[in-house]
Structure formats: C-alpha cells, structure tokens
Amino acid sequence: MVSRVIPVDPFDLVIFGGTGDLARRKILPALFRRYSSGQMPKNARIIGAARSAMDDAGYRTLTEEAIREFSPGKTCDDGTLKRFLGCLHYVKIDATGEAGWKELTEKVVSVDRVEAYYFSVAPSLFGPLAERLQSHGLADRNARIVVEKPFGRDLETARSLNETLARYFDESQIYRIDHYLGKETVQNLMAVRFGNMLFEPLWNSQFVDHIQITVAETVGVGGRGEYYDKSGAMRDMVQNHLMQLLCLIAMEPPARFDPDAVRDEKLKVIRALEPVEPHHIARGQYDADPADEVEFPDYRTAVDNPRSKTESFVALKTHVANWRWAGTPFYLRTGKRMGARASEITVVFKDTPHSIFGEDAGRHRNVLSIRLQPNEGITLGVTIKEPGPGGMRLIDVPLDMTFADALGPDGGESVDAYERLIMDVIRGNQTLFMRGDEVEAAWAWTDPIINGWTTRGDVPKPYDSGSDGPDAALQLMRRDSREWQKVG
Ligand code: NDP
Ligand code: BG6
Numbered sequence: 184m185v186s187r188v189i190p191v192d193p194f195d196l197v198i199f200g201g202t203g204d205l206a207r208r209k210i211l212p213a214l215f216r217r218y219s220s221g222q223m224p225k226n227a228r229i230i231g232a233a234r235s236a237m238d239d240a241g242y243r244t245l246t247e248e249a250i251r252e253f254s255p256g257k258t259c260d261d262g263t264l265k266r267f268l269g270c271l272h273y274v275k276i277d278a279t280g281e282a283g284w285k286e287l288t289e290k291v292v293s294v295d296r297v298e299a300y301y302f303s304v305a306p307s308l309f310g311p312l313a314e315r316l317q318s319h320g321l322a323d324r325n326a327r328i329v330v331e332k333p334f335g336r337d338l339e340t341a342r343s344l345n346e347t348l349a350r351y352f353d354e355s356q357i358y359r360i361d362h363y364l365g366k367e368t369v370q371n372l373m374a375v376r377f378g379n380m381l382f383e384p385l386w387n388s389q390f391v392d393h394i395q396i397t398v399a400e401t402v403g404v405g406g407r408g409e410y411y412d413k414s415g416a417m418r419d420m421v422q423n424h425l426m427q428l429l430c431l432i433a434m435e436p437p438a439r440f441d442p443d444a445v446r447d448e449k450l451k452v453i454r455a456l457e458p459v460e461p462h463h464i465a466r467g468q469y470d471a472d473p474a475d476e477v478e479f480p481d482y483r484t485a486v487d488n489p490r491s492k493t494e495s496f497v498a499l500k501t502h503v504a505n506w507r508w509a510g511t512p513f514y515l516r517t518g519k520r521m522g523a524r525a526s527e528i529t530v531v532f533k534d535t536p537h538s539i540f541g542e543d544a545g546r547h548r549n550v551l552s553i554r555l556q557p558n559e560g561i562t563l564g565v566t567i568k569e570p571g572p573g574g575m576r577l578i579d580v581p582l583d584m585t586f587a588d589a590l591g592p593d594g595g596e597s598v599d600a601y602e603r604l605i606m607d608v609i610r611g612n613q614t615l616f617m618r619g620d621e622v623e624a625a626w627a628w629t630d631p632i633i634n635g636w637t638t639r640g641d642v643p644k645p646y647d648s649g650s651d652g653p654d655a656a657l658q659l660m661r662r663d664s665r666e667w668q669k670v671g
Contacts, residue, residue, distance in 0.1 A: 201231025242273035365600030467496035
C-alpha cells in the first residue's frame, strides 16, 4: 500500500521556546520527518525563538542533535537533513520584553504564505506572546497560533486565557494542542464508528454494558516533577487526553467530518457528564521500585516534596447523562509507573439475553478493544464453539486487526501525533484541536473533583511500582461486579 503525501502550502513557522525540551524532543524531529516525506515545501521556514544567544548556525546544530537523538530507529538521510537544516533560522527574543521583536518581524515573510506561531513555552508566557504578536503587527488574518497544554489549571484560569487570546486572535486562528487527538488510532476510532454499519446500531446503553478507558504508563514523573506535582494525573491526563477519548467514544455522529461539527458533538458529551461521586474515585501515589530505589524512587522523592498529596494515578466512574448512554458506566484510569505501557479503550457488550447452550456453557461477552499504543489495532472478542468433540463448549477468541499486520509491510506509514497536528495547523484544519468552549467544559467537570479532594484533605493511596494501581481502583470495579480488562 502506497501512502499519499499531499504537500502543504509554503509557510513560516515560528517556534517560541524553540530550544526547549518539547521543541527538541517532538516538534523539530516531527518537522524533519514531514520534510523527508516530501510534505513540507522546500521553501518553508522554521524560526526558533528563545532568550538564549544563538545564531542560525547554532540553531541548526541544536536541531541536528535533537533529530539524531530523538528519532531513534528512523532513517536519517544526511543529504535530506542538510537541506532541512537550511530551512532553519533563529531569533533571540524575550516574550516578556521588547528584545528581538523587530528582528522577528523582519524575518517573517508574510506575503502569500501561512504564518504559524507555536507557543512551546511556559503557559504564563502565552498571554504576553499573543499581545506582542499583535503589537508588532504579526497577528494578521494570515496568522495562526498553536498553544500547548496545560490550557489553564482550572475553569477560571482557562477562561481567562481564552479571553486573553481572544483579544488578539479569532477562534479560527487558535490551535489548542492535545497530542492524543493526533494519534493514528484515535482517528481510527472515528473511522471505525462512522465508516462501518456494524458498530453504530449497537453503540448505546441497550447493548453496551460499560466502557473502560485506560492510559497506563511505565515511566514516572521523570524530570518534570515540579510541573507534575502542581498538576497530578487528573489535570495532566484526565482533563484533556482521557476526556477527549471519552468524547470520541460517546459522541453522536457529526453531520460532517469538519471542525465545528465534530467539536460541537464532543462538547455535548462533556456537558452531559455527571459529576463524580467521591466514592467513585480512587487516587494513588507510586512507591519506589524495590529492585532499584535510587533509579526509581517513590513519587514524593521524585518530586522532592515529602508531604505531597498529588496523585500519580486516578481511576473513576462516570456517566454520560443522555438517551444513548443512560445507565452505561464509563470507567477511566491513568497512572504512572504501572506494570505496562498501554493505552486502550474497551467496549464491553452485554450478555446475550438468553443462553440456548445452558449454564454450563459459561457466560461470554463480546469485548471490543481499541489499542492506541503500543501495537495499534482493534480486537473484537467473539464467542465460538471450542473445536473438537465433547459437546457444545464455548470459548472466546479474538478477531484481531493489528494495523501493522492488516495494512502490510508498506502500509500504515507511522506518523507521530505531532507530525500530523503541525501539518494540520499549516493546512488550517482545526478538527483535531480543542475549541475554547470544550476546554472550559472539561474544567467545569474536573474542578469539583479536585476541589473535593482539597476540601476533604484527601491523601492518595500508595501503590506498588509496576502494579495496576492501588487496591481501591480494583474495588471500584468489583463493587459493580466488574473487572478491569487486562491491558498491555
Ligand atoms: P522548557 O523549559 O524545556 O523550554 C522552555 C522554552 O521557552 C525554552 O526554549 C526557553 O529558552 C524558552 N523561554 C523561556 N522563557 C522565555 C521568554 N521569556 N521568552 C522567550 N522564550 C523563553 O519547556 P518544555 O519545552 O518542556 O515545555 C514547553 C511547553 O510545552 C510548556 O507549556 C509545557 O507545559 C508544554 N508541554 C511540554 C511537554 C514536554 O514533554 N516537554 C509535553 C506537553 C506539553 P530560553 O531559556 O533560552 O529563553
Ligand atoms: C503528556 C503528559 O501530555 O502526555 C505526560 O503531560 C504524559 O505526563 C504524556 O507522560 C503521555 O503521552 P504519550 O503520547 O506518551 O502517551
């Protein structure tokens, strides 16, 4: 299968924070891969912007090192890399002062090309950057801004940030990144739901017993302890990534696959979410790995806060209060330092209404598993007769569509979420970006949960590194006579 690459229009992309961790690990390697694939026009310009003193040559060296370090396993043709580096420039600039802005305006070529400004800086700089782009005449109709997470830390701060950005940019120019929306399988979720007749008639509380969404990570907080300890799993993962997955699973079919039609339907889901009862949540904090407590310390040591009450794990049960989903619980869980790295959505269908094979045949349920990572694919568990003599014994077997197998060795070019999302910014397609009202609605649902923990002085339960999280998460399911699906 040959993948079609449609080149995007010429563009100038300014990366504020172009020397930072995100730029080096994700943005610059993603741009290089799009360049290598032929999607990025040869005359595109990437302008790194930060306070550190550097010239174009220095920025090219930094970028080359980043690409070599953070594109493991990918082929890196030296000639292509050299040509790509020729597209790079650098401006020393201060987001909070006037230094460098004149130089930037001179570098940006705005005639007949897309202008994109990527805010890969601390959130406190989003407002000052937007303001300066406008005061220096760069916030014209051609311009668009890309805003990284976290988008606020509660409803109030998100609303205030939306208001600030709206002073300088129209909503159609604002691209709020949630990189989960750029993952291949997340888009496949929509293709599977709305491109097949098979699933949609069963996609409701009459046929679905419950839905689970798990995003499990084996890593700890790493070098981001300071940020993470102020956020926790609820703000860092649930309010954005898991919420977006829930929306795509639960939303009504949009009339068209266009940005506002899709985002209108997602917004309805968030607004229909019921508040979460305190006894429907389990919070946890990981313990040290006994095999190597120095390399893998406990959460509090990792964030250097011995009294931290921030959760590195959360599991909860919620409901989408509408006609389609009334009575079907949605269980969400995410955590760091868990047993396996696995992001998976499982749709567990109800029992057949009557077993013609009798009780001995056992209880069997269809389970649809959508694996986001690793080993992207979809598996449908179906019940069949166990082969051989001995009567009618039923077993469950997987109908497995692992994308790498199904699409063959040349198919399914692996495109990182950032590659897809940055190209969408240039194309002007906002479908996979969050709209301001969506973000606010997500915070409106999340805030009471977090405020409840603070008011009650709730302390997360410890859990073993490499486990499935605290026992309370298992109990959350068992109280409902259900189990978490094994992932990974
Ligand atoms: P870093 O601290 O690694 O980088 C920050 C960048 O901003 C540096 O290039 C820094 O360069 C620049 N900078 C700082 N102050 C100013 C200023 N006043 N004017 C201009 N540039 C400035 O942060 P990250 O790259 O990790 O994160 C960037 C954003 O991306 C944050 O909003 C973060 O939450 C978000 N994000 C990061 C992820 C990650 O994995 N790193 C994941 C998801 C989101 P200099 O000091 O030279 O000015
Ligand atoms: C980020 C979170 O948004 O997503 C991190 O801030 C988390 O804490 C990461 O590790 C997970 O992303 P992925 O793509 O590795 O699942």
